[in-house]
Amino acid sequence: MNAVCALVAGLLFGIGLIVSGMTDPSKIIGFLDLAGAWDPSLAFVMGGAILVGLIAFRIARKRRAPLLGGAMLLPTSRSIDRQLILGSVAFGVGWGLAGYCPGPAIVALGAGQDKAVVFTVAMIAGMALYEAADRHFHARRRRRVPRELSDVAGDG
Amino acid sequence: MIDWTHFTPWSSLAGGILIGVAAAMLVLLNGRIAGVSGIIGGVLRPARGDMAWRLAFIIGLLAAPVVYRLMTVPSPPTIEAGYPVLVLAGLLVGAGTRYGSGCTAGHVFCGLSRLSPRSLAATLAFMLSGFATVYAVRHLVA
Numbered sequence: 001m002n003a004v005c006a007l008v009a010g011l012l013f014g015i016g017l018i019v020s021g022m023t024d025p026s027k028i029i030g031f032l033d034l035a036g037a038w039d040p041s042l043a044f045v046m047g048g049a050i051l052v053g054l055i056a057f058r059i060a061r062k063r064r065a066p067l068l069g070g071a072m073l074l075p076t077s078r079s080i081d082r083q084l085i086l087g088s089v090a091f092g093v094g095w096g097l098a099g100y101c102p103g104p105a106i107v108a109l110g111a112g113q114d115k116a117v118v119f120t121v122a123m124i125a126g127m128a129l130y131e132a133a134d135r136h137f138h139a140r141r142r143r144r145v146p147r148e149l150s151d152v153a154g155d156g
Numbered sequence: 157m158i159d160w161t162h163f164t165p166w167s168s169l170a171g172g173i174l175i176g177v178a179a180a181m182l183v184l185l186n187g188r189i190a191g192v193s194g195i196i197g198g199v200l201r202p203a204r205g206d207m208a209w210r211l212a213f214i215i216g217l218l219a220a221p222v223v224y225r226l227m228t229v230p231s232p233p234t235i236e237a238g239y240p241v242l243v244l245a246g247l248l249v250g251a252g253t254r255y256g257s258g259c260t261a262g263h264v265f266c267g268l269s270r271l272s273p274r275s276l277a278a279t280l281a282f283m284l285s286g287f288a289t290v291y292a293v294r295h296l297v298a
Contacts, residue, residue, distance in 0.1 A: 002185075002186050002208065002209045003208040003209050003211075003212040004212070005181060005182070005185045005186055005209075006182060006186055006188075006208075006209035006210070006212040006213040006216070007212040007213065007215060007216045008181065008216065009178045009179075009181045009182040009185075009186075009190065009213060009216065010178070010212065010213035010214060010215065010216020010217045010219075010220075011178075011216035011217075011219055011220055011223060012174055012175075012177060012178035012181070012216075013174075013175055013178035013179070013190060013213075013216065013217060013220075013261075014216060014217040014218075014219070014220025014221070014224075015171075015174060015220045015223065015224055016171045016172065016173075016174030016175035016176075016177075016178060017171065017175065017217075017220070018171070018220060018221060018224050018230060019167055019170055019171035019174060019224075020167065020168045020170070020171020020172055020174075020175065021164055021167065021168055021171065022171070022260075023221075023233060024231075024233040024234060025233060025234065025235050025236070025237070026162075026233070026234035026235070026236060027162065027164075029236070029290055029294075030159055030162055032283075032286045032287055032289070032290040033290045033291070033294055034287055034290075034291070035291055035294070035295050036157075036159075036294055036295070037157055037158070037159035037162075038157060038158055038159055039158075039159040039162045039163050040158065040163060040165075041162070041163055041164045041165065041168040042168070044164075044165050044168035044169045044172060045168045045169070045171055045172035045175070046172060046264055046265070046268070047169065047172060048168070048169040048170065048171065048172020048173040048174075048175070048176060049172040049173070049175040049176040049179065049264075049265040049269070050172075050176070050264075050265065050268050050269050051172075051173065051176060052173055052176025052177055052179070052180055052269075053176045053179055053180065053265060053266060053268070053269025053270075054269050054271075055180070056176070056179065056180030056183055056184060056269065057183065057266070057269045057270045057271075059184060060183045060184055060187075061270075063184075065187065066183070066184060066185055066186055066187030066188075067184055067185045068185045068186060068187075070186070070187055071187055072183075072187040073187050073188055073189070074183075074187075074189070074270070075189065075267075075270070075272065075274075077257070077274065078272075078273070078274055079274070080273065080274055080277045083255055083256065083257075084256050084257065084274060084277060084278050084281075085256070085277065085278070085281045086255065086256070087251075087252045087253065087254070087255030087256025087257065087278075088252065088256035088258075088263075088277075088278040088279075088281035088282040088285070089252070089256075089281050089282065089284075089285040090248050090251065090252030090255065090256070090285075091248065091249055091252030091253045091256055091259065091282045091285075092252075092281065092282035092283065092284065092285025092286040092288075092289065093245075093248050093252075093285050093286075093289045094244070094245040094246065094247070094248030094249035094250075094252060095245075095249060095260075095282060095286045095289075096285070096286040096287070096288070096289025096290045096293070097237060097241055097244065097245035097248070097289060097293065098235075098237045098241065098242050098245035098246065098249070099235070099236070099237070100245070100246075100249065101192075101249060101253075101259050101260040101261075102192040102193045102196065102249065102250075102253055102259045102260075102261070103192040103217065103259070103260065103261050105246075105249070106192060106196075106214060106217040106218060107217050107218070107220050107221055108221075108233065109218060110217065110218035110219060110220060110221045110222060111221035111222075111230075113233065113235070115235040115237070115239070115242055116233075116235070118239055118242050118243060118246070119242045119243075119245065119246040119249075120246065121246070122242065122243045122244075122245070122246025122247050122250065123246040123247070123249050123250035124196065124200075124250060125246070125247060125250060126246060126247040126248065126249065126250020126251035126252070126254075127193070127196060127197055127200055127250040127251065127253070127254050128200055128250075129247070129250070129251055130197075130250070130251045130254035130255055131197070131200050131201055131254070134254075154189075154191070154194045154197070154257040154258065154262070155189065155191060155194070155257050155258035155262045155263055155266070155267050155272065155274065155275055155278070156189045156190070156191015156192070156193065156194040156195075156257075156258040156259065156261055156262010156263060156266050156267065
């Protein structure tokens with residue numbers, strides 16, 4: 001049941017990305033190009049998603065368990081550290097260069113556009129490089145963290 | 157100056173609401189954050205009993221354009237970047253979102269909805285660096 005719900009959520013999420021225009025890199029770059037002809041559409045995508053999200057996360061915070069059971073795994077980390085900022089700055093450079101972020105990249109992969117395939121393969125390679133580096137540098141620390149909970153501190 | 161020919165307030169708002177509904181479903185039913193980079197990251201770092209929902213969500217994303225095409229004819233995307241730039245950008249987006257523990261989905265759609273100061277800081281960081289990158293590419297180099 002958990003997987004079925006996640007499948008429907010992924011499908012809706014992906015259709016939302018297409019309807020919103022976020023799967024078109026030229027629209028993302030149009031939003032990021034403040035000095036050129038500016039396309040504010042992405043602000044409306046964020047507004048719509050946050051409008052619904054504010055209500056949903058308000059309810060989620062008050063519940064001990066999700067409706068399908070299991071644990072409510074909301075992010076726990078609160079620190080604004082160098083890793084958060086450096087990683088985000090690097091992400092922003094790539095986002096500005098190509099006009100893709102991870103969600104739309106996976107959707108575009110599903111549509112089979114050849115440029116999107118190249119971007120998404122490189123993106124997954126980048127994620128795998130991070131995993132390898134993280135494992136190499138934090139091998140000792142990681143052993144103390146139960147693997148099942150290793151993702152809880154992540155924000156998404 | 158607003159680019160009125162490309163500005164799509166209503167479809168963007170509608171798409172945003174759909175994204176919000178999907179994120180709401182995942183957190184209220186599954187108790188999980190709909191952060192795409194985190195979901196893929198979890199697949200690359202497998203933990204027992206934590207794979208099915210991740211793979212299902214990714215399959216949903218992959219199937220979205222197929223299902224969408226059954227309903228309407230999508231306008232083709234415009235991808236200006238060449239292949240070497242796409243590879244560099246992909247590596248930066250992949251490593252950056254994992255190091256910064258989130259992407260647009262995790263930090264903006266979910267993080268800002270949770271009123272998380274950490275996600276606000278991340279959002280400002282990647283927005284500003286995105287603005288600066290596009291400024292450099294479009295107005296300094298070109």
